[in-house]
Amino acid sequence: MLSCVRLGVRLYIALVLTRAWAIGVLALMTIEEWQLLGRSLASSGLALLLAYVLWQIAKFHIDCYIANNPVAGGDQEGESEDGEPPTAASRLRTLMPLLRVVFAAVILVFTVLIVLSELGVSTAPLIAGASIVGLAISFGSQSLVKDIVSGIFFLADDAFRVGEYIDAGKAKGTVEGFTLRSLRMRHQNGQVHTIPFGQLGSITNYSRD
Numbered sequence: 001m002l003s004c005v006r007l008g009v010r011l012y013i014a015l016v017l018t019r020a021w022a023i024g025v026l027a028l029m030t031i032e033e034w035q036l037l038g039r040s041l042a043s044s045g046l047a048l049l050l051a052y053v054l055w056q057i058a059k060f061h062i063d064c065y066i067a068n069n070p071v072a073g074g075d076q077e078g079e080s081e082d083g084e085p086p087t088a089a090s091r092l093r094t095l096m097p098l099l100r101v102v103f104a105a106v107i108l109v110f111t112v113l114i115v116l117s118e119l120g121v122s123t124a125p126l127i128a129g130a131s132i133v134g135l136a137i138s139f140g141s142q143s144l145v146k147d148i149v150s151g152i153f154f155l156a157d158d159a160f161r162v163g164e165y166i167d168a169g170k171a172k173g174t175v176e177g178f179t180l181r182s183l184r185m186r187h188q189n190g191q192v193h194t195i196p197f198g199q200l201g202s203i204t205n206y207s208r209d
Contacts, residue, residue, distance in 0.1 A: 003052075004049070004052060004053045004056055007048075007049060007052055008049050011045040011048065011049060012045075014045075015038070015041055015042060015045060019034060019038060022034060022037075040118045040119055040120065041119075043118040044114075044115045044118045047111060047114045047115055048111060048115065051107050051108075051110075051111040054107060055103075055104060055107050058100075058103050058107075059100065062096050062100045062103075065092075065093065065096055066093065066097070093161075093162065094155075094160075094161040094162045095155065097177065098155075098178070098179075098180070101180070113126075113127075144181060146198040147180075147182065147196040147197045147198040147199075148180050148181050148197070150197035150198045151178065151180065151181060151182075151183075151197035154197055154203075159203050159205065160175050160183075160203060160205055162175050162176065162177060163175065164205055164206075164207035164208070165205075165206045165207050166185065166203050166204060166205050166206065166207075167203070167204040167206065168183070168185075168200050168201065168203055169200075169201050169203075170193075170195065170199070170201075171185065171187065171195060172185075172187065173185035173186045173187040173188065173191070173192075173193055174186050174188075178197075181196055181197060181198075182194050182195060182196045182197065183195050183196075183197060183200065
């Protein structure tokens with residue numbers, strides 16, 4: 001949490017220096033005008049600090065969970081180096097990297113909206129514009145949307161987990177990880193396959209009883 005304290009100190013110093021330059025050095029505004037602006041700047045800085053603290057706490061717990069639940073991989077089909085079946089990671093362990101990205105995106109969006117609102121910027125047109133842009137992007141990149149939606153359903157069905165050996169038709173190997181749109185798995189001969197979720201089709205999982 002030392003980084004959070006450092007960020008808080010830096011924001012406070014920046015606020016003090018801004019007040020000194022705006023009133024005393026450059027004489028850009030009066031004390032009464034600064035009180036209104038300073039209140040908005042202080043609220044924005046507090047929102048940034050709270051968002052950073054929240055992200056650090058979430059990141060710490062996610063990284064600890066990932067470190068305490070390692071994924072056992074194997075070089076043979078369905079077997080580890082000592083001949084035992086590979087230990088499948090828990091479903092939550094498989095979803096943790098993806099949850100970290102989603103959590104960071106949610107914190108970033110809400111923080112930006114709060115800061116802009118505190119600074120007097122109307123966020124309603126921004127939200128409406130972002131919705132229109134998102135709709136246009138979804139129409140222009142249907143394959144990307146298909147990959148993301150397919151990935152959500154694969155994860156909801158618990159079709160595979162990190163560390164399991166699967167056959168996706170076009171390729172087979174041990175699942176090493178995934179992103180929002182693609183799956184990454186390593187063949188027993190060493191090749192790494194990256195396949196979009198929309199192209200997976202049916203999956204055969206050799207690591208399940």
